Amino acid sequence: DAGVIQSPRHEVTEMGQEVTLRCKPISGHNSLFWYRQTMMRGLELLIYFNNNVPIDDSGMPEDRFSAKMPNASFSTLKIQPSEPRDSAVYFCATRGGVFTEAFFGQGTRLTVV
Amino acid sequence: DAKTTQPPSMDCAEGRAANLPCNHSTISGNEYVYWYRQIHSQGPQYIIHGLKNNETNEMASLIITEDRKSSTLILPHATLRDTAVYYCIVRSDGGSNYKLTFGKGTLLTVNP
Numbered sequence: 001d002a003g004v005i006q007s008p009r010h011e012v013t014e015m016g017q018e019v020t021l022r023c024k025p026i027s028g029h030n031s032l033f034w035y036r037q038t039m040m041r042g043l044e045l046l047i048y049f050n051n052n053v054p055i056d057d058s059g060m061p062e063d064r065f066s067a068k069m070p071n072a073s074f075s076t077l078k079i080q081p082s083e084p085r086d087s088a089v090y091f092c093a094t095r096g097g098v099f100t101e102a103f104f105g106q107g108t109r110l111t112v113v
Numbered sequence: 114d115a116k117t118t119q120p121p122s123m124d125c126a127e128g129r130a131a132n133l134p135c136n137h138s139t140i141s142g143n144e145y146v147y148w149y150r151q152i153h154s155q156g157p158q159y160i161i162h163g164l165k166n167n168e169t170n171e172m173a174s175l176i177i178t179e180d181r182k183s184s185t186l187i188l189p190h191a192t193l194r195d196t197a198v199y200y201c202i203v204r205s206d207g208g209s210n211y212k213l214t215f216g217k218g219t220l221l222t223v224n225p
């Protein structure tokens with residue numbers, strides 16, 4: 001298995017533009033998580049899905065952020081409009097079920113200028 | 114989930130055992146201790162987890178005290194590639210309400 005695949009690996013965009021980050025989970029994994037990492041705040045859980053349904057989005061910073069999981073093999077995290085303070089590394093992680101560990105992707109480094 | 118306390122940084126000589134402590138004095142009976150690590154610029158990587166018994170796998174050993182209020186992750190023969198931030202996480206398992214909440218972790222530097 002190729003693991004959790006995130007795209008793009010790097011994204012540079014101008015303030016005000018829409019940004020879409022993508023995640024392909026490991027096949028068969030039914031839980032998916034989006035994290036954001038910055039030097040100041042560390043690793044923060046933004047939202048997680050179970051069986052494609054959002055379970056907890058309390059970590060989503062504001063309405064500019066939205067996440068979807070239309071099917072078991074794909075998820076997106078969208079920021080619209082983007083702001084410089086959104087600059088961070090965004091990680092997607094997936095988990096196969098109860099009593100199993102989470103596997104993280106390599107992350108998307110987002111820079112908003 | 115119970116909170117954890119870890120030293121911000123530690124050093125270890127290459128080839129020696131690295132012992133990373135974690136305090137989780139408010140842990141409850143159904144909460145597991147998980148360890149992850151994050152090598153620079155990569156996503157976090159699972160290492161090991163346990164409930165009350167000591168655990169060992171190909172990467173590390175996990176020693177949990179009898180009262181479960183603290184634990185130690187042991188890397189028996191640290192290498193330069195083990196330099197990373199190590200996170201100790203306490204959480205309940207089971208069900209769909211799954212969260213992994215990361216603290217600041219311990220930056221382990223393995224020196225040649």
